[in-house]
Amino acid sequence: MTPLAGCLLLAALLFTIGLAGALMRRNAIMVLIGIELMLNAANLNFIAFWRYGPHPEALTGVLFAIFSIGVAAAEAAVGLALIISLYRHLKSANIDEVTSMHG
Amino acid sequence: MLFTIFAILTVAGAVAAFSLRNLIHSVLAITVAFAGLAVVYLLLGAQFIGLAQILVYVGAVVILIVFAVLLTKNSSTPAGPILSSSWLASGAIALAVFAVMAWAIHQSPASRIHTPTQPEATMQQIGSALMLRYALPLEIVGLLLTTALIGAVTIAVREQKEQR
Secondary structure, three states: OOOOOOOOHHHHHHHHHHHHHHHEEEOOOOOOOHHHHHHHHHHHOOOHHHHHHHOOOHHHHHHHHHHHHHHHHHHHHHHHHHHHHHHHOOOOHHHHOOOOOOO | HHHHHHHHHHHHHHHHHHHOOOOOHHHHHHHHHHHHHHHHHHHOHHHHHHHHHEEEEEEHHHHHHHHHEEEOOOOOOOOOEOOOOOHHHHHHHHHHHHHHHHHHHHHOOHHHOOOOOOOOOHHHHHHHHOOOOHHHHHHHHHHHHHHHHHHHHHHHHHHHHHHO
């Protein structure tokens, strides 16, 4: 197995764990952690393709990963604010109980 | 070899995060996974991304998540089951997604590429690329972060005003 295939497999495994966690857990905070893990797996792919790709001097993968980390930080802040707002409404952070979009 | 060790550490941290019952323990486990991933970035030669990963994820995102856990009371140690009602179908979907991705990686000719030379990404190169070629995306990300943080504060604060 080449190093690139190893990196891609690790990213695929992390993405799957994040997806399974986001879909299977009941707590909304765990869903958000799962989404963060999936974003991290995508970042690992950017870095792996930059490292083993044909034109590493262009730095495309590294810069894409930088912007991706920035967007992920914004997403985490908004997501956690939504969870706190939801908790104030329902007195629970359990996604099974969120059955209506009406405030 | 070093890559394998830290890959296993990262995956173990991620698995532990989603199987532990206490939410604080989950957050600690996901911190291990984020830090392991930062070491993997350093091993791949992307120093700046590795350090940014430690600063942003281990430093900021984990702290935000801990705040959210502490602000939503009685969620840190749930009384009922920790899995959602549709966990069986969810697990099957996740396994199917992994099977498709592993098959694609195995089949792809790209995963047989060998590049022996380690590419360089010095701070100077990244800085000049950000300031010259990627100046517009950098400004947009800055605007996005400002908007998102103001939005987050607005969403989290609004409820209290209505209750008064």
